[in-house]
Amino acid sequence: MSEHIQIFDTTLRDGEQTPGVNFTFDERLKIALQLEKWGVDVIEAGFPASSEGSFKSVESIANALTTTAVCGLARCTKSDIDAVHESTKNAQHRQIHVFLATSPIHLEFKLKKTEEEILASIKENVAYAKTLFNDVQFSPEDATRTPLPFLIKAVQTAVDAGANIINIPDTVGYSYPNEYGQIFKTLIETIESKHEVIYSSHCHDDLGLAVANGLAAFENGARRVEGAINGIGERAGNTSLEEIALALYVRQDHYNLTTNINLSETKNTSDMISRFSGLRVPRNKAIVGRNAFSHESGIHQDGILKNPETYEIMTPQLVGVVKNTLPLGKLSGKHAFSQKLIELGYDLSPDEQVEVFKQFKSVADKKKQVTDRDIHAIMQGSEHEENAMYKVNALQLQFVSNGLQSAVVVIEDKEGNTYQDSSIGSGSITSIYNAIDRIFDQSPELQQYRIESITEGTDAQAEVHVQVEFEDQIYTGIGIDYDILYASCKAYVEAHAKFSETSLKEGVKS
Numbered sequence: 141m142s143e144h145i146q147i148f149d150t151t152l153r154d155g156e157q158t159p160g161v162n163f164t165f166d167e168r169l170k171i172a173l174q175l176e177k178w179g180v181d182v183i184e185a186g187f188p189a190s191s192e193g194s195f196k197s198v199e200s201i202a203n204a205l206t207t208t209a210v211c212g213l214a215r216c217t218k219s220d221i222d223a224v225h226e227s228t229k230n231a232q233h234r235q236i237h238v239f240l241a242t243s244p245i246h247l248e249f250k251l252k253k254t255e256e257e258i259l260a261s262i263k264e265n266v267a268y269a270k271t272l273f274n275d276v277q278f279s280p281e282d283a284t285r286t287p288l289p290f291l292i293k294a295v296q297t298a299v300d301a302g303a304n305i306i307n308i309p310d311t312v313g314y315s316y317p318n319e320y321g322q323i324f325k326t327l328i329e330t331i332e333s334k335h336e337v338i339y340s341s342h343c344h345d346d347l348g349l350a351v352a353n354g355l356a357a358f359e360n361g362a363r364r365v366e367g368a369i370n371g372i373g374e375r376a377g378n379t380s381l382e383e384i385a386l387a388l389y390v391r392q393d394h395y396n397l398t399t400n401i402n403l404s405e406t407k408n409t410s411d412m413i414s415r416f417s418g419l420r421v422p423r424n425k426a427i428v429g430r431n432a433f434s435h436e437s438g439i440h441q442d443g444i445l446k447n448p449e450t451y452e453i454m455t456p457q458l459v460g461v462v463k464n465t466l467p468l469g470k471l472s473g474k475h476a477f478s479q480k481l482i483e484l485g486y487d488l489s490p491d492e493q494v495e496v497f498k499q500f501k502s503v504a505d506k507k508k509q510v511t512d513r514d515i516h517a518i519m520q521g522s523e524h525e526e527n528a529m530y531k532v533n534a535l536q537l538q539f540v541s542n543g544l545q546s547a548v549v550v551i552e553d554k555e556g557n558t559y560q561d562s563s564i565g566s567g568s569i570t571s572i573y574n575a576i577d578r579i580f581d582q583s584p585e586l587q588q589y590r591i592e593s594i595t596e597g598t599d600a601q602a603e604v605h606v607q608v609e610f611e612d613q614i615y616t617g618i619g620i621d622y623d624i625l626y627a628s629c630k631a632y633v634e635a636h637a638k639f640s641e642t643s644l645k646e647g648v649k650s
């Protein structure tokens with residue numbers, strides 16, 4: 141039989157201790173309701189004694205929750221405990237979280253108390269909390285830097301005074317999985333109690349070990365975990381609850397532990413916290429990062445297309461992500477590319493696909509990511525070029541002197557004949573256009589030159605439109621290329637070609 145893990149969410153308390161994060165009253169209520177929907181067992185809604193606003197917010201959340209228990213934080217003082225009691229008295233289910241530091245450094249410098257005074261305070265305040273609450277959680281703050289013999293004494297004192305939940309905080313993210321797990325094992329084997337005691341983990345991510353430490357606690361008997369959505373919290377943050385929930389689900393074979401989490405609400409919950417906290421989720425963050433279900437390299441994309449399980453240990457839908465994505469980049473392969481062409485509605489023969497794939501790779505080499513609009517541009521460009529009378533084979537530019545530039549242009553007709561010439565001009569475009577005029581031996585008047593970017597970003601593909609006038613007639617040309625000068629060259633060659641073709645048909649000029 142699998143055992144139940146209680147998920148204790150402290151996004152609204154420790155999560156809000158993230159520097160720069162300050163949820164509004166309304167946001168706090170919305171977050172609490174979303175956490176209830178996500179299925180957490182307990183919400184630490186705040187620290188009611190810390191301010192009137194915090195008190196009122198905990199009160200509103202306590203009144204709004206139906207299935208999830210509300211919890212408030214209290215120092216070892218009667219007034220803090222009373223504030224939690226007063227603010228949660230109308231809750232359907234409630235708990236209190238009383239804490240006091242036990243490590244030598246906290247005793248000596250912060251609290252300025254002896255070990256005896258600490259034990260006396262735990263006894264007095266936990267016992268007082270127990271007169272008001274059925275569920276009293278006690279945390280020996282900085283437990284992982286507390287010598288084990290004193291930690292055992294502090295926990296035994298709390299349990300004797302009525303605490304039924306013992307939370308072991310790795311307050312400064314100092315512990316490592318084996319060590320942290322051993323603390324639970326020792327406490328569970330050593331602490332004596334007439335009532336049931338649930339052990340809980342609370343980890344910080346200063347060494348990036350918060351989730352691993354939380355999982356190690358389960359392996360050693362903890363049945364509750366504290367953490368925050370997206371891992372937000374003091375300094376480097378808390379245990380990421382979405383990572384814990386998914387680790388337990390995906391590796392059920394190993395942990396054999398269940399939660400009440402409604403996994404398909406995971407992404408929504410994460411998005412809400414990100415929005416309200418103003419903290420962007422890193423793209424590579426497990427489960428909820430933008431890249432968590434995104435595959436860019438060709439071999440992975442090919443595997444995903446053949447069977448998603450080749451590279452995905454959970455489906456995106458499991459956590460509420462609509463679908464995985466296969467963004468195209470320079471490391472992508474032909475399988476993902478042809479899938480994209482189908483999605484975009486292009487029906488190409490295998491030979492055509494090979495040709496377009498070459499162009500895609502050349503764009504991908506220059507751009508970070510090739511978007512759908514890039515593919516459309518490549519397709520537009522290649523269709524355009526297929527129908528073109530002349531292809532631009534080469535373009536070379538060089539600074540000369542006095543601001544002049546020289547251009548060499550090589551074009552090829554449909555029969556494979558090549559034509560080339562060179563010229564100078566006062567700028568790149570002028571020199572290119574002069575060289576093209578020389579190739580065609582005709583000098584139209586350039587009426588209009590316009591560049592449009594047809595894809596996004598600084599590395600966008602360009603579409604150049606030109607209008608030229610030959611013998612009182614207007615001819616237009618379009619050139620599409622990643623390189624603006626190349627696009628300009630293609631556009632002008634097209635306009636020239638149109639005039640030459642008309643002249644030929646009309647017998648004006650050969």
Ligand SMILES: CC(=O)SCCNC(=O)CCNC(=O)[C@H](O)C(C)(C)COP(=O)(O)OP(=O)(O)OC[C@H]1O[C@@H](n2cnc3c(N)ncnc32)[C@H](O)[C@@H]1OP(=O)(O)O
Nearest residue numbers: 157187189190191215216217239240241250251281311374
């Ligand atoms: C590890 C954690 O995350 S613990 C939670 C941390 N969260 C917060 O601190 C956020 C909310 N805090 C606050 O709004 C304020 O700090 C308050 C209202 C709690 C206290 O404010 P102040 O009275 O101005 O005191 P201040 O914050 O400067 O100092 C904390 C005091 O609490 C004492 N204290 C700290 N922890 C405890 C405890 N568990 N039990 C009893 N007293 C404690 C300190 O020794 C210090 O006492 P002193 O004034 O006699 O020196």
Ligand SMILES: CC(C)C(=O)C(=O)O
Nearest residue numbers: 239279281282309311
């Ligand atoms: C109040 C306690 C549990 C805490 O937040 C910590 O020690 O990090």
